Amino acid sequence: MVPRGHDLDTLPAVMDLEQLERNAVGYFLRAGNPANGLIADSSREGAPCSIAATGLGLSAFIVGVERGYLTRREAAERTLAALRFFRDSPQGEEPDATGYRGFYYHFLDLATGRRIWDCELSMIDTAILIAGILSGGCYFSAPDDDEREIREISKFLYERIDWAWAARDLAVVSMGWKPKAGFISYSWEGYSEALLLYLLGLGSPTHPLPAESYRAWTTTYQWENLYDIELLFAGPLFIHQLSHLWIDFRGIQDELMRDMRSDYFENSRRATRVQQQYALRNPKGFKGYGENCWGVTAGPGPGFVSQREKGGIARQFYGYVARGVPFGPDDGTLAPWAVAASLPFAPEIVLPALQHFQDAYPQVVKDGLLTSFNPTFDTGETGPAGWLSPEHYGLDQGPVAIMFENHRSGLLWNLMRECPALVRGLARAGFRKGGGSSMR
Amino acid sequence: MNPTLLPGDAHDADLLAHVRPPDWVNPVPARCYNLVVLGGGTAGLVTAVGAAGLGAKVALVEKNLMGGDCLNFGCVPSKALLRSARFYADVAFSGKFTGGDPLPSEADFAAAMERMRRLRAQLARRDSAQRLRDLGVDVFLGTAAFVDPRHVEVAGAKLAFKKAVIATGSRAAQPAIEGIEEAGYLTNETVFNLTVRPRRLLVIGGGPLGSELAQAFCRLGSQVIIAHQTPYFLPDEERDAAEILAYSLRRDGIDVRLNTEVKSVVRQDGEKRARLVNYDQDETIAVDEILVGVGRAPNVEGLNLEAAGVEYDLKHGVRVNDFLQTTRPGIYAAGDVALAQKYTHMADATARLVIQNALFLGRKRLSSLVVPWCTYTDPEIAHVGIYVDEARERGFRMKTFTVPMSESDRAVLDGDEEGFVKIHVREGTDTILGATIVARHAGEMINEISLAMVAGIGLKTVSQVIHSYPTQAEAIRKAGDAYIRTRLTPFLASLSRRWLAWSRG
Numbered sequence: 008m009v010p011r012g013h014d015l016d017t018l019p020a021v022m023d024l025e026q027l028e029r030n031a032v033g034y035f036l037r038a039g040n041p042a043n044g045l046i047a048d049s050s051r052e053g054a055p056c057s058i059a060a061t062g063l064g065l066s067a068f069i070v071g072v073e074r075g076y077l078t079r080r081e082a083a084e085r086t087l088a089a090l091r092f093f094r095d096s097p098q099g100e101e102p103d104a105t106g107y108r109g110f111y112y113h114f115l116d117l118a119t120g121r122r123i124w125d126c127e128l129s130m131i132d133t134a135i136l137i138a139g140i141l142s143g144g145c146y147f148s149a150p151d152d153d154e155r156e157i158r159e160i161s162k163f164l165y166e167r168i169d170w171a172w173a174a175r176d177l178a179v180v181s182m183g184w185k186p187k188a189g190f191i192s193y194s195w196e197g198y199s200e201a202l203l204l205y206l207l208g209l210g211s212p213t214h215p216l217p218a219e220s221y222r223a224w225t226t227t228y229q230w231e232n233l234y235d236i237e238l239l240f241a242g243p244l245f246i247h248q249l250s251h252l253w254i255d256f257r258g259i260q261d262e263l264m265r266d267m268r269s270d271y272f273e274n275s276r277r278a279t280r281v282q283q284q285y286a287l288r289n290p291k292g293f294k295g296y297g298e299n300c301w302g303v304t305a306g307p308g309p310g311f312v313s314q315r316e317k318g319g320i321a322r323q324f325y326g327y328v329a330r331g332v333p334f335g336p337d338d339g340t341l342a343p344w345a346v347a348a349s350l351p352f353a354p355e356i357v358l359p360a361l362q363h364f365q366d367a368y369p370q371v372v373k374d375g376l377l378t379s380f381n382p383t384f385d386t387g388e389t390g391p392a393g394w395l396s397p398e399h400y401g402l403d404q405g406p407v408a409i410m411f412e413n414h415r416s417g418l419l420w421n422l423m424r425e426c427p428a429l430v431r432g433l434a435r436a437g438f439r440k441g442g443g444s445s446m447r
Numbered sequence: 448m449n450p451t452l453l454p455g456d457a458h459d460a461d462l463l464a465h466v467r468p469p470d471w472v473n474p475v476p477a478r479c480y481n482l483v484v485l486g487g488g489t490a491g492l493v494t495a496v497g498a499a500g501l502g503a504k505v506a507l508v509e510k511n512l513m514g515g516d517c518l519n520f521g522c523v524p525s526k527a528l529l530r531s532a533r534f535y536a537d538v539a540f541s542g543k544f545t546g547g548d549p550l551p552s553e554a555d556f557a558a559a560m561e562r563m564r565r566l567r568a569q570l571a572r573r574d575s576a577q578r579l580r581d582l583g584v585d586v587f588l589g590t591a592a593f594v595d596p597r598h599v600e601v602a603g604a605k606l607a608f609k610k611a612v613i614a615t616g617s618r619a620a621q622p623a624i625e626g627i628e629e630a631g632y633l634t635n636e637t638v639f640n641l642t643v644r645p646r647r648l649l650v651i652g653g654g655p656l657g658s659e660l661a662q663a664f665c666r667l668g669s670q671v672i673i674a675h676q677t678p679y680f681l682p683d684e685e686r687d688a689a690e691i692l693a694y695s696l697r698r699d700g701i702d703v704r705l706n707t708e709v710k711s712v713v714r715q716d717g718e719k720r721a722r723l724v725n726y727d728q729d730e731t732i733a734v735d736e737i738l739v740g741v742g743r744a745p746n747v748e749g750l751n752l753e754a755a756g757v758e759y760d761l762k763h764g765v766r767v768n769d770f771l772q773t774t775r776p777g778i779y780a781a782g783d784v785a786l787a788q789k790y791t792h793m794a795d796a797t798a799r800l801v802i803q804n805a806l807f808l809g810r811k812r813l814s815s816l817v818v819p820w821c822t823y824t825d826p827e828i829a830h831v832g833i834y835v836d837e838a839r840e841r842g843f844r845m846k847t848f849t850v851p852m853s854e855s856d857r858a859v860l861d862g863d864e865e866g867f868v869k870i871h872v873r874e875g876t877d878t879i880l881g882a883t884i885v886a887r888h889a890g891e892m893i894n895e896i897s898l899a900m901v902a903g904i905g906l907k908t909v910s911q912v913i914h915s916y917p918t919q920a921e922a923i924r925k926a927g928d929a930y931i932r933t934r935l936t937p938f939l940a941s942l943s944r945r946w947l948a949w950s951r952g
Binding site for chain 2: 125127185186187188191192193196197225226227228229230231232233235237240242266267288290291315320321323333334335336
């Protein structure tokens with residue numbers, strides 16, 4: 008069985024895991040615009056709002072309240088500001104609207120909440136946002152006016168989303184839409200974080216995704232045996248985490264998981280082990296990789312440059328790309344936050360890895376877990392950590408806060424177990440209580 | 448000189464002497480042929496030579512060049528060029544092999560092209576009109592057209608037949624891009640005539656041809672932009688494979704533009720300006736040449752197929768059933784003109800099938816063929832059999848045994864650790880349903896899987912076959928080993944432990 012219920016302070020270690028959780032929640036307090044509730048994508052000066060970071064923030068506030076990092080009243084105020092903003096901001100085909108058909112643009116101006124950078128109307132980022140909104144709707148259950156309004160608006164915003172439109176006639180959900188160009192041609196193929204999107208879309212009482220859309224998507228799944236570990240494959244680690252922030256998949260199975268006698272939680276546990284196995288093998292000889300030094304996922308890197316090491320090896324580095332194992336791209340960039348967000352799945356390998364980061368690369372845990380670092384990249388400075396991400400991202404800090412808490416108390420999992428949208432979505436996707444995994 | 452070859456080039460003159468002899472005189476037609484073959488490409492050649500070898504009286508008609516697309520404008524010249532390009536890439540990345548500083552790697556483009564033309568002419572002997580005549584085939588050079596369901600006319604001669612095979616192949620599809628005809632562009636039929644490296648090259652289409660030649664030209668020193676209309680290269684391939692390819696092309700220095708449509712082209716100030724649109728991004732780029740690889744069109748025009756009662760359409764070609772019979776009994780089709788899978792080895796395989804079905808009352812089915820294919824980029828991408836989504840649609844539960852090439856000692860030693868072997872088996876069995884291999888020599892490696900599938904050999908047996916060490920194909924055996932380990936259930940493992948404990952005494 009998976010070891011569970013570890014409390015962070017039971018680890019005999021010098022590193023302060025409680026502080027990491029506090030720092031992760033703190034990101035959203037620092038990066039939020041109190042006027043409209045929007046949360047900045049990153050800690051970079053002038054960073055825009057990311058709707059995904061905003062959704063993660065809404066759930067992180069709940070963690071913060073339960074851990075005493077902020078008051079329930081403050082969390083409710085911040086949540087209500089965001090919900091009112093999304094309710095009242097323009098939805099339409101104009102290029103600077105906030106959203107369209109209940110979906111929202113990926114990035115918004117932090118002050119005005121209008122679309123920036125010609126970015127796309129993002130289905131997955133809207134799903135992350137709405138998951139955060141729904142978590143607020145579930146958590147703020149008091150009879151006072153603010154909390155009642157949170158519940159009402161969260162229901163309204165969820166029911167306004169036209170998921171059926173996003174599936175077009177193809178039963179396959181597009182990844183995005185743009186005002187002039189229409190739907191972008193990428194659609195979801197293979198197991199991914201879109202699991203959350205499909206479940207929320209299927210659960211809608213107003214504009215649901217067609218039931219066959221889930222089956223159409225899951226036909227593209229690939230069940231693989233890699234390093235003697237059997238799993239539903241996806242390269243980047245975050246894919247195996249994102250849907251799990253809000254859904255406890257332990258012991259529930261859809262058709263594919265029934266066929267394969269596993270579940271999505273167990274799958275993420277295996278995916279975490281694949282990451283460790285890859286780092287142990289370290290096929291490209293990157294510095295640092297090993298039993299307790301792993302974690303390859305999408306995120307920023309040193310940039311699109313090449314360097315030549317002693318011995319003639321030319322290394323190509325990347326900026327923001329969807330890194331993954333074992334097929335890459337991999338340029339030696341590791342994401343400590345992604346290791347931390349796997350805590351509920353595999354604490355027995357995650358905790359030693361976090362300890363290793365603390366011991367070998369103290370900079371990456373100093374002010375909260377760093378987004379990424381690359382020991383292989385030569386910055387010209389001494390020190391083993393190499394390149395360090397200059398910013399923290401909401402997309403990283405949210406999973407750390409939520410998954411640490413899920414591991415400790417199951418907070419978001421328990422909360423969302425009562426969320427009607429997810430209950431309906433899981434049922435329509437064919438999830439039922441299962442017999443558990445045969446291979447734990 | 449044929450307009451698709453290089454005027455004044457000695458190698459191309461040599462090629463022409465084989466595949467379109469200037470002094471060729473068509474033979475006097477026989478009273479009636481067992482088989483008339485329309486088209487002298489791979490499908491036509493294999494059909495004609497095979498049938499003649501079995502004693503049939505055979506006529507073959509070729510409109511243009513014997514050897515068809517494969518020899519003249521396809522596999523042969525492109526692979527010659529790819530080899531030169533790979534050499535220069537190895538030199539450019541020589542630090543990986545020498546441990547030292549990279550060596551100077553400026554490519555000699557003209558020499559690489561000349562090498563290609565020399566090797567093409569050398570290989571042309573096998574497909575030459577003279578060789579066919581020596582093997583007993585009546586070779587007619589000229590344009591063939593059906594007169595009726597029993598006769599074909601060529602260069603004034605009327606050929607009577609009992610059976611006929613349409614094997615006229617395919618050609619590069621015309622791009623529907625505003626202004627491109629006026630501005631001019633290259634296809635696989637003209638690109639091999641270049642003697643001067645285009646400094647800037649736009650490749651339209653990220654299919655096999657576009658991907659291969661984009662990489663080759665980049666490695667030979669051109670600045671290459673590749674524009675592909677959909678989100679992934681090689682849309683039929685597994686996403687992991689297509690993504691590895693996209694990264695490989697980018698690493699080589701190619702400017703990869705996915706989801707990008709070329710809206711228009713104009714020639715201006717001695718260069719070609721192409722308007723590229725990616726959703727709401729609209730950009731005009733300037734290049735020296737444009738290479739188009741946007742698919743293939745079947746060669747069905749001018750054959751007067753209506754007179755023979757053979758149904759066809761301009762997109763899918765000649766309509767055939769599973770036995771490769773056209774809608775007119777006695778007339779068959781093979782190769783690109785009738786198949787969705789337009790590969791030389793499919794032309795070859797369907798030709799063999801047609802010989803049996805047309806001449807020996809055979810009932811061989813197209814659907815029974817196990818068909819591998821390969822895109823010869825670096826790394827190569829090869830596939831055989833079923834894909835994952837197909838399996839689930841057909842109700843199969845499938846499991847994939849994946850071995851990264853970095854698990855192969857030889858691949859690591861060769862510096863070829865990029866890629867993977869993925870072998871799909873039916874869940875609960877070792878029956879191989881298909882495989883995808885991404886590796887430097889994936890095209891060679893896939894043949895082992897094809898053999899296993901045709902012979903009904905399971906993954907368990909593959910594991911028992913001794914593979915030479917160290918070879919890259921050992922990655923296939925490792926997939927078999929992984930399968931074997933899944934059979935070691937906890938019960939069997941426990942039995943084994945108890946037995947060994949008892950054995951120790």
